[in-house]
Amino acid sequence: MKKMLLCALIYISSLSSVFAAETGSIVIPPIHVEVTDKLENGESFNSYLQQLGFNGRDAYLLSYKVNKAYNLKKLQRGQELVTVFTDDINTPISNRRLARLDFYTPKDKRISLYKEADSYNVETSKRRLKTSTQYRTGIIDSSLYNAAEDAKLPIALIAGMVEPFAWDIDFSRDFRKGDSFKVIYKEILDEKGHFLRHSPVLAVELNLARRGTLKAYRYKPKNGRSNYYNEKGESRRKSLLRTPLNFKRISSHFNPKRKHPVLGYTRAHKGTDFAAATGTPIKAAGDGRIVRRSWYGGYGRYIKIRHNAKYETAYAHMHRYKKGLKVGSYVRQGDIIGYVGSSGRSTGPHLHYELIVNGRKVNAMRAKLPKGKSLPRNEMVEFKKEVDRLNKLLNPPKKIAKKNSPQ
Numbered sequence: 001m002k003k004m005l006l007c008a009l010i011y012i013s014s015l016s017s018v019f020a021a022e023t024g025s026i027v028i029p030p031i032h033v034e035v036t037d038k039l040e041n042g043e044s045f046n047s048y049l050q051q052l053g054f055n056g057r058d059a060y061l062l063s064y065k066v067n068k069a070y071n072l073k074k075l076q077r078g079q080e081l082v083t084v085f086t087d088d089i090n091t092p093i094s095n096r097r098l099a100r101l102d103f104y105t106p107k108d109k110r111i112s113l114y115k116e117a118d119s120y121n122v123e124t125s126k127r128r129l130k131t132s133t134q135y136r137t138g139i140i141d142s143s144l145y146n147a148a149e150d151a152k153l154p155i156a157l158i159a160g161m162v163e164p165f166a167w168d169i170d171f172s173r174d175f176r177k178g179d180s181f182k183v184i185y186k187e188i189l190d191e192k193g194h195f196l197r198h199s200p201v202l203a204v205e206l207n208l209a210r211r212g213t214l215k216a217y218r219y220k221p222k223n224g225r226s227n228y229y230n231e232k233g234e235s236r237r238k239s240l241l242r243t244p245l246n247f248k249r250i251s252s253h254f255n256p257k258r259k260h261p262v263l264g265y266t267r268a269h270k271g272t273d274f275a276a277a278t279g280t281p282i283k284a285a286g287d288g289r290i291v292r293r294s295w296y297g298g299y300g301r302y303i304k305i306r307h308n309a310k311y312e313t314a315y316a317h318m319h320r321y322k323k324g325l326k327v328g329s330y331v332r333q334g335d336i337i338g339y340v341g342s343s344g345r346s347t348g349p350h351l352h353y354e355l356i357v358n359g360r361k362v363n364a365m366r367a368k369l370p371k372g373k374s375l376p377r378n379e380m381v382e383f384k385k386e387v388d389r390l391n392k393l394l395n396p397p398k399k400i401a402k403k404n405s406p407q
């Protein structure tokens, strides 16, 4: 048990007169000592209670009660537990009694074990969090990363700022000196106003010399997951990924007249080769059904996915397939389907990736990708309202903008 905030708060109870203890002629009120601990490796709720002074049987019974409100097996190392002890100041610390013990779940519920009369009860309530809207803007000088850092954009949100544009932007080429960005997100604060975490990026505006102004707004449709849209309500997400893995470099481009590195003679290379370490996960480029999953001559271990009547993608030279996948399996965009290898006719670990449109292999790096889903018409009024609200935040009055935060 590590004392994180020992005696973080010592305050005089409003009921002090009721419990006041008298020492001679001086009235000494009871004190409340609030302590925040973190569970350490291997520590359980039960063992924590025993450290607070409960005997084994009581600790077991209390854990059993709390477990009905929240599965205590889910508590992890580092989980904060806030205890409040109420006792007369004359009581030695070792004899203080637990008045309440609170902890917060990852889904922002507050679980409280509290003393009432002579027994302990458990209560579950919704955590009352506060938020503070944040605005950041920056101009790229040396790199996007440095500009984001200068603008005090949390590092964790840098990826979140560019992610909505992953389908439209070539990050290595499209950012230039003088390009700028604006970002809106929220800080989520606990009951006492202490920082807890960041929200995802809520809105981004990029002003790129090469590409013009690009915007993305986070919005949750009534029957769907949150996603990023442009101002027209079109998903920023395309229905196919251009690059289905994290790769080191493109080792061979789509080329109808390439000299084959193994066979030696001229043979078209109708795919893109991504060099990557053996075992690098390969993702499904889009939602679809697996139509082939087998050894396929020079392709080695091979998977082909049919996305719709028009689009298919193929993945070759895999080291191994993701377990559980077979012909007929349905996969979603981004699901791992296998791992980079060098099976079949191959000179080294890489993914050979093919995009097939109407039965013809095309250059996946150049092809126009099919659009993602747009918001349904009946959501547009609500969506426009949200866009207006976010646009106002993206364009704060000049004076405030200088301070880098409107609220």
Ligand SMILES: [Zn+2]
Pocket (backbone or CB within 6 Å): 252, 269, 271, 272, 273, 351, 352, 353
């Ligand atoms: Zn290839």
